[in-house]
Amino acid sequence: xxxxxxxxxxxxxxxxxxxxxxxxxxxxxxxxxxxxxxxxxxxxxxxxxxxxxxxxxxxxxxxxxxxxxxxxxxxxxxxxxxxxxxxxxxxxxxxxxxxxxxxxxxxxxxxxxxxxxxxxxxxxxxxxxxxxxxxxxxxxxxxxxxxxxxxxxxxxxxxxxxxxxxxxxxxxxxxxxxxxxxxxxxxxxxxxxxxxxxxxxxxxxxxxxxxxxxxxxxxxxxxxxxxxxxxxxxxxxxxxxxxxxxxxxxxxxxxxxxxxxxxxxxxxxxxxxxxxxxxxxxxxxxxxxxxxxxxxxxxxxxxxxxxxxxxxxxxxxxxxxxxxxxxxxxxxxxxxxxxxxxxxxxxxxxxxxxxxxxxxxx
Amino acid sequence: xxxxxxxxxxxxxxxxxxxxxxxxxxxxxxxxxxxxxxxxxxxxxxxxxxxxxxxxxxxxxxxxxxxxxxxxxxxxxxxxxxxxxxxxxxxxxxxxxxxxxxxxxxxxxxxxxxxxxxxxxxxxxxxxxxxxxxxxx
Numbered sequence: 396x397x398x399x400x401x402x403x404x405x406x407x408x409x410x411x412x413x414x415x416x417x418x419x420x421x422x423x424x425x426x427x428x429x430x431x432x433x434x435x436x437x438x439x440x441x442x443x444x445x446x447x448x449x450x451x452x453x454x455x456x457x458x459x460x461x462x463x464x465x466x467x468x469x470x471x472x473x474x475x476x477x478x479x480x481x482x483x484x485x486x487x488x489x490x491x492x493x494x495x496x497x498x499x500x501x502x503x504x505x506x507x508x509x510x511x512x513x514x515x516x517x518x519x520x521x522x523x524x525x526x527x528x529x530x531x532x533x534x535x536x537x538x539x540x541x542x543x544x545x546x547x548x549x550x551x552x553x554x555x556x557x558x559x560x561x562x563x564x565x566x567x568x569x570x571x572x573x574x575x576x577x578x579x580x581x582x583x584x585x586x587x588x589x590x591x592x593x594x595x596x597x598x599x600x601x602x603x604x605x606x607x608x609x610x611x612x613x614x615x616x617x618x619x620x621x622x623x624x625x626x627x628x629x630x631x632x633x634x635x636x637x638x639x640x641x642x643x644x645x646x647x648x649x650x651x652x653x654x655x656x657x658x659x660x661x662x663x664x665x666x667x668x669x670x671x672x673x674x675x676x677x678x679x680x681x682x683x684x685x686x687x688x689x690x691x692x693x694x695x696x697x698x699x700x701x702x703x704x705x706x707x708x709x710x711x712x713x714x715x716x717x718x719x720x721x722x723x724x725x726x727x728x729x730x731x732x733x734x735x736x737x738x739x740x741x742x743x744x745x746x747x748x749x750x751x752x753x754x755x756x757x
Numbered sequence: 758x759x760x761x762x763x764x765x766x767x768x769x770x771x772x773x774x775x776x777x778x779x780x781x782x783x784x785x786x787x788x789x790x791x792x793x794x795x796x797x798x799x800x801x802x803x804x805x806x807x808x809x810x811x812x813x814x815x816x817x818x819x820x821x822x823x824x825x826x827x828x829x830x831x832x833x834x835x836x837x838x839x840x841x842x843x844x845x846x847x848x849x850x851x852x853x854x855x856x857x858x859x860x861x862x863x864x865x866x867x868x869x870x871x872x873x874x875x876x877x878x879x880x881x882x883x884x885x886x887x888x889x890x891x892x893x894x
Contacts, residue, residue, distance in 0.1 A: 451785050454795040616775070717789075721781040737771060 425517040426507060433506045436705070437661030438468040440712060444661075447716040478650035486647065487544040494541035495648065495655035501533030502659045502666065509669050510585040512679060512700035513690050523583040524572045527670065528565065531625070531663065535561040538634070538644050541656075545647040553643025556727060557627065557634035563734045564624040570742040571618045574749045575674045578603060584670065588678030592686025602677040607752045614745040615675040617738050619711070622667035624730065627660060629719035633727055668711035672704060676711075679703040810861045810876040813854060819873035822847035826865035826874055834858035835865060856882060 442457065442465060449456025457464035482488055508523045510516035520526060535558045542554020576582045579590040594601020604615040624631035635643040645656045672678060679689055679700035689700040725733070761769070796803055805811075822839035834856075839849035866874050 447789070450789045450793075453788055453791055453793050455793050455797070458797075717782060717785060718778070721785045722778065733774075736767075737774075 425515075429506045429509075429511075429517055430503060432511070433503055433662050433665070434658060436665055437658055438472065439465075440661050440665065441471070441657070442468045443713070444716050444719075447713065448720055451717070451720040472654065475654040476651050480650045480652065481647075483546060483647050485546045487546070490540050490544035491647075492652070494537045494544060495652045495659075497537035497540065498534050499655045499659040499662075501530045501537065502662045505530035505666055506662070508584065509666060510588060510673065510678070511669075511704050512697040513585070513588075515697055515701055516585050519583065519585065521581070521583055523585070524575070524670065524674075525582055527584075527666070528569060528572065531666075532561070532565065534659065534663070541648070542644040545644070547647055549640045549642075549646045550644050553634045553640045553646070556640075557644060559727075560624055560627070560631065560633065560730060563731060564621045564738075567617055567621045567734065567738040567742040568625060570739070570746055571614055571621070571674075574614060574742070574746040575603070577746065577749045577753055578606075584673040584678075588673050588680065589686065591677040592680055597682040598677075598680060598684065598686075599682050601680070602675065604675040607748060610745045610748040610752070611675070613741060614749075615671070617741045617745065618671055618675065619714075620733070621738055622671060623715060623718065624734070626663045626667050626715075628664065628715050630722040630725050631730055632719075632724055633730060664712055664715060665708060668708035668715070669704065671711055672707045676707055679707075805878050805880075809878055809880070810863050811880045812856075812877045812882070813865075814875045814877040815852060816871075816873040816875075817852075819871040820849060820852065821871060822849035823870060825868045825870065829864050829868045831862065831864060832858050832860065 445467070446456040446464070457467040460467045460470045482491055505527045507517040508520065508527045518526070538557045538561075539554045542550040542552075542557070545551070572582070575587060579587045581587060581590070591601040591603065592598075594605075596605070599605055603611050605611060627634050633643075634640075635645075640646070645653055648656060680686060681703055689696045692699075822837055824837055827833075827835045827837055834854060836851075836853045836855075837849050838851040838853075839847045841847055861876065863876050866872075866876060
């Protein structure tokens with residue numbers, strides 16, 4: 396499916412033209428690059444999460460394996476891989492084994508539509524963010540599947556909560572995607588980044604978060620809150636709620652299958668932060684750097700753009716980790732009321748305001 | 758308190774939700790930048806207080822096997838095997854102290870007539886080799 400999409404949509408993939416490669420080969424190669432980025436960076440962030448947690452609790456966190464404990468994530472990965480693969484006797488074996496693959500697959504495929512640099516986008520389609528939304532929604536199916544197949548009360552409760560939460564928070568996210576479409580006239584994330592180049596105030600004025608005050612900043616805060624819930628981070632970590640549901644839908648999972656869920660959570664954090672950066676924080680654009688800089692310097696420009704992009708989304712991920720150790724978990728009815736009573740009306744207001752601003756500016 | 762309209766309440770809720778989160782985040786980021794308070798155990802050790810009661814230290818030459826410590830011990834973890842020499846001091850050949858029972862109360866040290874048993878400053882019963890892991894001597 397990915398390859399079909401990639402072959403159909405690739406319009407200027409990362410490697411196209413390099414060594415005479417066609418769009419299909421370029422897309423396949425690019426997909427493996429993104430697969431590498433999408434699975435190595437989250438590993439590094441599990442380390443960052445534990446270091447940040449440690450620092451906030453006045454302890455150093457993992458610091459034994461490698462310099463500053465950087466290889467800790469690798470050691471954990473090896474440990475998870477050699478663990479015994481346990482499938483509970485009363486579980487639905489096929490669904491139990493399929494669920495982690497669906498969850499991780501949905502998240503990784505969504506990476507294909509995220510531009511890391513001006514031409515570092517694998518599936519360059521016109522419906523970029525909506526495809527991402529569609530593939531992220533696969534996660535809910537996988538999670539319900541995991542919860543149901545585990546034949547465990549905690550798991551089914553966690554899976555149901557997760558489904559309710561994911562489907563609800565897709566509403567404000569979808570509305571804000573629409574708002575971005577209204578503002579930039581495109582649903583492709585790379586086009587959105589190009590739309591934020593060369594603004595006023597040293598280039599900062601072009602970023603959506605600084606435009607249409609106060610609606611730009613409000614839209615960013617609403618989107619950020621919604622992606623917190625979408626990636627199951629505290630204070631919206633009800634599906635995993637350790638103190639109530641053991642660990643929710645992945646209670647029965649161990650070893651490599653558990654690590655699939657784990658990787659998918661951190662990859663989703665990175666992906667959703669990347670989308671927030673692309674829509675609201677100017678993508679790879681930096682203040683004082685003209686938008687043509689990234690395109691005119693060949694592979695160096697592309698790599699610098701990717702570094703800028705990853706750094707920016709790391710700042711957002713850091714705030715996620717910071718929030719996790721600040722806020723207690725909220726109740727399930729509060730999760731729902733935050734979504735439907737507060738975020739959705741605000742998102743609608745931002746959409747209307749964006750339409751109004753775009754109309755008056757034109 | 759003055760009754761507020763639902764609209765005011767709605768926006769107040771929204772604002773307090775946002776503002777209190779910022780307050781919490783300010784507190785946690787302060788902790789983030791403070792120094793760690795933990796000790797990295799094998800390299801760093803906590804300072805040991807002068808009157809710390811650790812693993813016992815026995816001055817073997819001074820011990821006269823009078824069994825006062827054995828009787829003083831509230832949980833009977835000391836056992837001394839010795840030979841009587843009439844007219845002279847007793848000669849002990851096994852002084853065993855069961856650290857599975859010992860609660861480090863120091864009651865064995867005070868009555869000793871020759872003050873030969875002391876509380877040491879070592880606290881770890883861990884050994885680095887399997888051979889030397891026995892606690893009886």
